Amino acid sequence: MESNETPTEQELVSRASNLVPLLKANAAWTEENRRLHPETLEALADSGFFRLRIPKRYGGYEVGLRTLSEIVAELARGDGSTSWTAGVWTISTWIACLFPDEVQDEIFSTPDVRVCGILSPTATAKPVPGGYVVNGKWTFNSGAQQSHWNTNSAILLDPDADGPQPIMTAIPLKEMKIVDDWYTSGLRGSGSVSTVARDVFVPAERVLKMGPVLRQQYSSVLNADSPIFRAPLLPTACATVSATVLGLAKAAKEAFFERLPGRKITYTDYTEQAAAPLTHLQVAEATVKVDEAGFHALRAADLVDAKSASGAEWTLEERARVRLDLGATCQRAKEAVDILSTASGGSSIYSSVPIQRIERDIRTLNLHAVMHPNTNLELYGRILCGLEPNTHYL
Numbered sequence: 001m002e003s004n005e006t007p008t009e010q011e012l013v014s015r016a017s018n019l020v021p022l023l024k025a026n027a028a029w030t031e032e033n034r035r036l037h038p039e040t041l042e043a044l045a046d047s048g049f050f051r052l053r054i055p056k057r058y059g060g061y062e063v064g065l066r067t068l069s070e071i072v073a074e075l076a077r078g079d080g081s082t083s084w085t086a087g088v089w090t091i092s093t094w095i096a097c098l099f100p101d102e103v104q105d106e107i108f109s110t111p112d113v114r115v116c117g118i119l120s121p122t123a124t125a126k127p128v129p130g131g132y133v134v135n136g137k138w139t140f141n142s143g144a145q146q147s148h149w150n151t152n153s154a155i156l157l158d159p160d161a162d163g164p165q166p167i168m169t170a171i172p173l174k175e176m177k178i179v180d181d182w183y184t185s186g187l188r189g190s191g192s193v194s195t196v197a198r199d200v201f202v203p204a205e206r207v208l209k210m211g212p213v214l215r216q217q218y219s220s221v222l223n224a225d226s227p228i229f230r231a232p233l234l235p236t237a238c239a240t241v242s243a244t245v246l247g248l249a250k251a252a253k254e255a256f257f258e259r260l261p262g263r264k265i266t267y268t269d270y271t272e273q274a275a276a277p278l279t280h281l282q283v284a285e286a287t288v289k290v291d292e293a294g295f296h297a298l299r300a301a302d303l304v305d306a307k308s309a310s311g312a313e314w315t316l317e318e319r320a321r322v323r324l325d326l327g328a329t330c331q332r333a334k335e336a337v338d339i340l341s342t343a344s345g346g347s348s349i350y351s352s353v354p355i356q357r358i359e360r361d362i363r364t365l366n367l368h369a370v371m372h373p374n375t376n377l378e379l380y381g382r383i384l385c386g387l388e389p390n391t392h393y394l
Helices: 009-033 038-046 065-078 080-096 101-107 210-214 233-259 277-310 316-342 354-366 373-384
Strands: 115-118 123-128 131-141 149-156 165-172 177-179 193-203 207-209
Touching: 009 038, 009 065, 009 080, 009 354, 065 080, 065 233, 065 277, 080 101, 080 115, 080 149, 080 233, 080 354, 115 131, 123 193, 131 149, 131 165, 149 193, 165 193, 165 210, 207 210, 210 233, 233 277, 233 316, 233 354, 277 316, 316 354, 316 373
Parallel strands: 115 149, 123 149
Antiparallel strands: 123 131, 131 193, 149 165, 165 207, 177 193
16 A cells, blocks of 8 residues: 555545454454454554654654544454554654654654553653663553553652652663563453563653643644644543544444344244344444444544644643543443443353453443543533642643
């Protein structure tokens, strides 16, 4: 698919749709081996996926968040782990574009570079001449074993500063230790292992203070005029991962209807499950919930695109609403998958039946700290009641 012409956004979504059969075929291998199949990586590269959020001066496409969400959702129709990992790569690639331009030159010198990252500051950094020395461990580092760079948060311990402060670092994976500890019930193929930094030196230009980043004060000069690189961090990340959840809900619906013809309801006189009124109610209710998940996921993406294009200031309520949309997407998608899984019968527990994997993946995503429906509902409710948010991650 190599071409000197930039593909249209519609073409990129179509390429993602065309990958669904391959992702389905590789899903069992991906889960068993706890990383993406080599064929999947090659197919993602050939489709131009790794260029989606790279600046055009490096051959990237700079697609908007609505298009990115549609692409990530399509990937999830094939495999949740692939979609999640790919989504994380786009978020961390976008974060790399906030660093000074000379840092981007270094990162994007690798063709189809893969950047993973963690927002939780579970490591420390101390200033030394020319930069910082970083020590610590980051868990849930999706795709780390198949990545080139890590953009991770840490706490800066500077005796000359006014207390500890969070920073973002860009570190090559080859300078870190990978701990293969990803043995889980869901999203097994995402390979969300731990990474460890032991006295890793990080040059000053590869460190961003998170305070300015959360206020949309970025260090790149050459990206400043591009709408996608004017967006706020958390709404961008939240809208991206919402898409994986939406795609999994769609995948569950498709998987259910693929198995429906010829199925009966055991210990009843229904020789065709499709003839049972209960089935009619189940698929209708699940469809409504899938549609509701799509509304919330794509509303968030559209808001980010619109605000980025206009350059308008974000209100606190808008930022919290993106978190609300993420939680609502997770909640509605899980409800849809629960209904369809319940309606799938005892034979669906076999590992060869996709819906059992989809159910485990969607449950795992609902437990993610920034995606948990209850956390996001409470956050938005606080704002509506006139209280201050209880998080900086907005």
